Amino acid sequence: MRQTVIIKGNKYGLSVFLDPELPMEKLLSDIASKMRDSAKFFRGAKMAITFEGRTLTPEETNAVVNTICENSEIDISCVIDTDKAREAFFRRALDEKAEEEGNGQPAGSGQFYKGTLRSGQVLEAEGNIVMLGDVNPGARIVAKGNIIVLGALRGTAIAGLGGKKHAIVVALEMEPIQIRIGEVTARMAAKKTFPKGAQIAYLDFGKLRIEPLCKEVIDEVSFR
Structure with a gap:
């Protein structure tokens, strides 16, 4: 059998x-x-x-x-993730050293959360955060470091809280209401649609960009 x-x-x-x-x-x-x-x-x-x-x-x-x-x-x-490029990328995102001197965050400081964030709920992390689940409309996920959502991001994501401009937001389904990285905020149009598959949001010369997560983008994004 x-x-x-x-x-x-x-x-x-x-x-x-x-x-x-x-x-x-x-x-x-x-x-x-x-x-x-x-x-x-x-x-x-x-x-x-x-x-x-x-x-x-x-x-x-x-x-x-x-x-x-x-x-x-x-x-x-x-x-x-068994995709080697994505796995290496996620590991880099989680293992980066804290940027601000004297903030007490050790290398690799990260938090893992499993579950769904529903409207009105807020998930916060002092460092980086990996979430297995969905962020529904009306919910917020907030981190001083990077945010990786292994699910759908349909609510609000705030990465790099405190002005960290090299933070990133990754989601397997990117349909956010709002994304903020560092001091830059972008609110999505109600009818805006994104391509299927994993997407990454990051700052490029002060402008927030959202692109498919691929090897070229992985090589381009800077972690500091």
């Missing part, structure tokens, strides 16, 4: 191979069964997780993560 879900250890934590052809509803059922069978091996473990074999949309990623958490006692600290 073909195994549709295979769990292996790696240097980050766990690699989960997902059958590329199975309907998502059946795959989620198989994941739940697999995690229940393996629960005793991972009880209380805190680890990163990587998905292989299948390209997942942000919505599917959230569904898979939720299924794992609901059927095991694994504490997922983060989801590692």
Whole structure:
């Protein structure tokens, strides 16, 4: 019988191979069964997780993560992207040293958050922040460093709080109401649409730009 879900250890934590052809509803059922069978091996473990074999949309990623958490006692600290360029980019964003001298922030100071921000909710971080989930309209995510949303950004994002002009905002679905980086604020038109796929917002000579996240942009953006 073909195994549709295979769990292996790696240097980050766990690699989960997902059958590329199975309907998502059946795959989620198989994941739940697999995690229940393996629960005793991972009880209380805190680890990163990587998905292989299948390209997942942000919505599917959230569904898979939720299924794992609901059927095991694994504490997922983060989801590692298997795209090498994006993974290196995210690591650079999180591992950068704080720019302001004497602010007490060590290299690699970052916060991970899993969940959905709903209207009226605010998530704040002293350094960089990676969020697995969506930022809904009316919600705000605020950081003194960089913001990476592994989901949809439909609310407000404020990065580089305090004037840090080299901060960035990345989202897998970029549909913000407002973005602010450093002292520069851009409010999006109500009917403005962005291309599908991961996007990055950054300052270019004082002007806020939003572009697809690709190798060329990754090489161009400066981290200081």
